[in-house]
Amino acid sequence: MKPSPWWKEATIYQIYPRSFFDSNGDGEGDLPGITSKLEYVKSLGVDAIWLSPFYTSPNKDGGYDVADPRDVDPMFGNLSDAKKMIDVAHSLDLRVLVDVVPNHFSDQHVWFQAALKAGRGSAERSRFHFYDANPDGSLPNNWISLFGGPSWTQVDDGQYYLHLFDSSQPDLNWESPDVAEDFDKTLRFWLDLGVDGFRIDVAHGLVKEDVLKNHPDPQSLSDALLLHFPMEQEKRYALLQTVPFFDRQGVHDIYRKWRTLFDSYADRDVMAVAEAWVHPPVNATRYVRPDELHQVFNFDLLDAPFDASNLYDVISRSIELMKTVDALPTWALSNHDSPRVASRVGEQQSRALSLFVFGLPGSTYVFAGQELGLPDGVIPDESRQDPIYFRSQGTQKGRDGARVPLPWNGDSAPFGFTSATPWLPMQNSWKELTVDKQSADPKSSLNLYRNALNLRAEHLVNNGNIEWIESPVHGSKNQALLAYRRGDVSIFMNLGDSAIEVEVTGKVLIVSAGIPDGRDGKITIPPVSTLWVHH
Numbered sequence: 001m002k003p004s005p006w007w008k009e010a011t012i013y014q015i016y017p018r019s020f021f022d023s024n025g026d027g028e029g030d031l032p033g034i035t036s037k038l039e040y041v042k043s044l045g046v047d048a049i050w051l052s053p054f055y056t057s058p059n060k061d062g063g064y065d066v067a068d069p070r071d072v073d074p075m076f077g078n079l080s081d082a083k084k085m086i087d088v089a090h091s092l093d094l095r096v097l098v099d100v101v102p103n104h105f106s107d108q109h110v111w112f113q114a115a116l117k118a119g120r121g122s123a124e125r126s127r128f129h130f131y132d133a134n135p136d137g138s139l140p141n142n143w144i145s146l147f148g149g150p151s152w153t154q155v156d157d158g159q160y161y162l163h164l165f166d167s168s169q170p171d172l173n174w175e176s177p178d179v180a181e182d183f184d185k186t187l188r189f190w191l192d193l194g195v196d197g198f199r200i201d202v203a204h205g206l207v208k209e210d211v212l213k214n215h216p217d218p219q220s221l222s223d224a225l226l227l228h229f230p231m232e233q234e235k236r237y238a239l240l241q242t243v244p245f246f247d248r249q250g251v252h253d254i255y256r257k258w259r260t261l262f263d264s265y266a267d268r269d270v271m272a273v274a275e276a277w278v279h280p281p282v283n284a285t286r287y288v289r290p291d292e293l294h295q296v297f298n299f300d301l302l303d304a305p306f307d308a309s310n311l312y313d314v315i316s317r318s319i320e321l322m323k324t325v326d327a328l329p330t331w332a333l334s335n336h337d338s339p340r341v342a343s344r345v346g347e348q349q350s351r352a353l354s355l356f357v358f359g360l361p362g363s364t365y366v367f368a369g370q371e372l373g374l375p376d377g378v379i380p381d382e383s384r385q386d387p388i389y390f391r392s393q394g395t396q397k398g399r400d401g402a403r404v405p406l407p408w409n410g411d412s413a414p415f416g417f418t419s420a421t422p423w424l425p426m427q428n429s430w431k432e433l434t435v436d437k438q439s440a441d442p443k444s445s446l447n448l449y450r451n452a453l454n455l456r457a458e459h460l461v462n463n464g465n466i467e468w469i470e471s472p473v474h475g476s477k478n479q480a481l482l483a484y485r486r487g488d489v490s491i492f493m494n495l496g497d498s499a500i501e502v503e504v505t506g507k508v509l510i511v512s513a514g515i516p517d518g519r520d521g522k523i524t525i526p527p528v529s530t531l532w533v534h535h
């Protein structure tokens with residue numbers, strides 16, 4: 001049998017380069033900073049790193065506004081720093097994924113600047129979506145930007161261009177052959193430099209079929225698209241199936257071509273993961289058909305409440321859906337776009353949830369800082385940088401809280417992250433959360449992650465599907481307990497605040513909190529804790 005490729009059940013560590021480690025004292029993380037901390041990354045027991053963008057960018061949207069996709073922004077270093085980082089990662093047996101941002105460029109990209117100069121009807125403008133206003137003076141359509149406000153901005157000669165995100169992020173027109181050709185060049189550029197694959201930003205957004213068609217209820221749609229906007233589930237689901245600019249059939253043609261390009265690096269095991277927010281959830285499976293991409297993000301756990309029946313539904317549905325295309329799901333509890341899991345569900349809950357998720361089949365993504373149990377930063381409004389905050393006139397606070405720099409050592413901010421003022425404020429209350437402090441404490445979140453990821457590799461990876469354990473509590477269903485078995489390990493999560501005794505024989509491998517008590521074929525699982533038993 002062919003061995004499973006590395007990415008099938010990998011643990012992938014997401015680094016937000018601005019916030020990882022500052023090597024040159026400008027308050028911003030950089031590539032040499034990342035390189036200098038790769039031993040630390042390796043010590044976590046992960047298989048790969050994924051870096052959010054570090055390309056040339058005016059940094060209006062944290063680098064997701066790319067002005068030159070084939071160069072490094074001076075804030076992060078240069079191309080030889082990138083090469084060095086990739087080489088050092090490989091020498092530690094860590095794979096490297098980089099972000100590719102194909103839905104839009106920055107307005108500072110040479111193409112957009114040329115389009116502004118060239119004027120209406122030009123080949124330069126056809127690489128973007130430029131339109132005139134309607135005869136009644138209204139905008140070409142009524143879509144609302146995902147960052148708030150209209151999704152059209154007017155240029156000097158009166159035409160408008162489409163931007164699903166910030167006005168500094170003009171959407172690319174994938175009907176222009178130049179666009180596809182340029183992205184092939186970008187993919188090859190980074191593969192030739194040595195990367196092992198890509199995270200594809202807004203992978204579901206590239207093709208816009210009916211650019212001039214209005215949506216019947218753009219405001220409700222815009223609310224539904226905000227992950228944490230309160231809305232009745234059914235209403236949200238119905239609305240999300242009407243997004244006119246996402247998940248068009250044409251995107252799949254693009255990924256089939258990309259797959260051919262990836263596979264042409266025959267001896268490299270290149271992989272790509274799609275950021276695709278699609279509805280209904282079954283649509284996500286299309287991105288991982290055998291001739292398309294390797295993985296698609298599953299965002300369900302990013303906002304799932306800490307509730308047994310909800311987690312059961314989300315997890316079992318994800319596994320079942322992916323089976324239909326012979327793929328495995330992916331799991332993420334945090335990323336740079338959503339509140340950190342320790343803040344969202346609570347610190348002890350997030351430890352339990354992490355340990356529960358680490359046993360599941362498929363790849364797991366860990367957002368840097370998650371291993372420390374880092375909460376969201378407290379960001380004063382004057383320090384905010386996220387365009388969502390500005391475009392929503394402050395009604396949405398945005399994502400800066402999740403993007404705080406990492407605390408490495410010392411007793412006060414900036415905790416060794418930088419010798420200057422960090423680009424986002426760090427909290428003195430993180431004193432007990434630094435890498436140094438936690439490394440020395442066997443009970444810390446950091447050591448829990450290290451132990452768990454090593455045990456995952458040893459006992460769980462490539463061990464087939466899970467079997468839910470229906471009623472381990474003396475034959476009755478306990479609403480606070482969720483459990484499954486995979487291979488020769490059973491994993492129990494007690495979500496409630498009192499201990500639960502389960503009937504099971506075996507050796508406790510790890511527990512996320514508290515001290516389990518085991519005898520006579522029974523084990524007591526501490527409150528708000530996950531425990532792995534080896535049979």
Ligand code: GLC
Pocket residue numbers: 061062064065101165201202275336337
């Ligand atoms: C993706 C990124 C997010 C960015 C957006 C626009 O959703 O994860 O950070 O703002 O795309 O590029």
